[in-house]
Amino acid sequence: MILHAVESLLVTGATGFVGRNLILRAAACGTKIHAPVRNPDKLSACLAEDGLPREGVNALPAEPAKWSGISHAVLCAGVLFARTREEYFSVNVEWTLRILRALPRECRVVLLSSQSAGGPTPAGRTARTEADPDCPITWYGESKRVLEQSVAREFPDRRITILRPPMILGARDSATLPLFKMARGLVRTKPGLRRKWFSYLAVDDVVDAAFASFECPRPGPFYIAATDPISDVELIASAARATGSRGITLRLPLLFIRALAALVDAVPPWRESVPSLTRDRAREIWPDRWVVDASAFRSATGWNHRIGLEEALQSAYGHYSSTGRL
Numbered sequence: 001m002i003l004h005a006v007e008s009l010l011v012t013g014a015t016g017f018v019g020r021n022l023i024l025r026a027a028a029c030g031t032k033i034h035a036p037v038r039n040p041d042k043l044s045a046c047l048a049e050d051g052l053p054r055e056g057v058n059a060l061p062a063e064p065a066k067w068s069g070i071s072h073a074v075l076c077a078g079v080l081f082a083r084t085r086e087e088y089f090s091v092n093v094e095w096t097l098r099i100l101r102a103l104p105r106e107c108r109v110v111l112l113s114s115q116s117a118g119g120p121t122p123a124g125r126t127a128r129t130e131a132d133p134d135c136p137i138t139w140y141g142e143s144k145r146v147l148e149q150s151v152a153r154e155f156p157d158r159r160i161t162i163l164r165p166p167m168i169l170g171a172r173d174s175a176t177l178p179l180f181k182m183a184r185g186l187v188r189t190k191p192g193l194r195r196k197w198f199s200y201l202a203v204d205d206v207v208d209a210a211f212a213s214f215e216c217p218r219p220g221p222f223y224i225a226a227t228d229p230i231s232d233v234e235l236i237a238s239a240a241r242a243t244g245s246r247g248i249t250l251r252l253p254l255l256f257i258r259a260l261a262a263l264v265d266a267v268p269p270w271r272e273s274v275p276s277l278t279r280d281r282a283r284e285i286w287p288d289r290w291v292v293d294a295s296a297f298r299s300a301t302g303w304n305h306r307i308g309l310e311e312a313l314q315s316a317y318g319h320y321s322s323t324g325r326l
């Protein structure tokens with residue numbers, strides 16, 4: 001993507017994992033950046049940590065007004081872990097629609113949805129494609145699917161492209177912190193006795209895909225992913241290698257994880273501290289295959305992933321270490 005063509009870029013989720021990486025790239029190209037945020041101090045702290053000048057990003061109020069003079073937008077904000085269905089829907093659907101209504105009609109928009117909007121790989125198939133019927137299995141996935149449907153209904157003539165990334169890995173994440181903490185130990189655990197297979201994508205490749213989408217002639221939704229899937233065993237082993245640790249991985253029966261998820265749901269402080277294990281979010285743990293095929297997006301844009309699993313995990317671990325979180 002020729003970024004000098006992007007005069008002014010609005011980024012939601014500017015204080016989050018993907019948004020921060022996107023801003024770093026756009027700032028390096030001299031693009032004027034606008035960011036609706038609910039906590040300007042957090043934005044300042046993120047920019048300082050990333051070595052960017054505070055005045056390089058124009059912080060806007062999180063609740064949108066009518067905006068003008070914005071040529072491009074990437075909507076990265078989202079709630080990935082919440083306790084109720086309403087929390088997912090109020091941000092992932094309602095707030096995102098309010099942002100879209102506030103943007104100029106001609107603004108070129110890229111919306112980050114999720115692989116979860118489609119659901120796991122259909123039985124008997126190696127990868128899910130856009131042709132497969134959607135069947136999200138969590139409130140998170142449902143909220144992303146409803147957002148996509150609402151966008152298609154309310155903005156049929158706007159230039160909006162929707163991307164459905166799988167698990168994203170790289171620097172400035174916080175979701176993989178528990179993975180690295182576990183990987184550093186002598187004994188690691190994985191849910192299920194069988195190997196589970198996933199798609200993944202490095203955050204720099206997500207940023208590339210977002211910028212490539214500005215030139216995409218079709219609205220999607222498109223799956224984006226690295227070409228080869230990975231197994232959960234490989235993910236844990238690669239994270240352990242990144243930390244320089246050696247240990248063993250125990251496979252826990254799914255029945256045990258189900259009981260744990262029920263317990264986590266029943267104890268409010270645990271629901272707060274382990275949101276990925278609430279009974280709703282844990283539904284994503286049961287299927288054996290979360291693999292998607294990104295061929296349609298590759299053919300539509302010429303985009304391809306560049307970064308492999310080891311490099312993405314090294315980069316995530318390097319950032320946790322350099323910021324004192326590990």
Ligand SMILES: NC(=O)c1ccc[n+]([C@@H]2O[C@H](COP(=O)([O-])OP(=O)(O)OC[C@H]3O[C@@H](n4cnc5c(N)ncnc54)[C@H](OP(=O)(O)O)[C@@H]3O)[C@@H](O)[C@H]2O)c1
Pocket residue numbers: 012013014015016017018019037038039042062075076077078079080091095112113114115164165166167168169174175
């Ligand atoms: N990370 C992944 O593996 C992954 C995979 C597939 C799809 N996605 C999608 O990619 C997008 C970016 O994910 P991410 O990993 O960057 O998420 P993240 O690190 O959790 O960041 C979420 C961002 O959304 C903002 N946000 C949340 N609720 C908000 C609200 N009510 N009003 C305004 N801003 C709000 C957060 O702001 P605060 O800092 O103020 O909380 C933060 O900047 C999301 O839409 C996600 O669903 C992510």
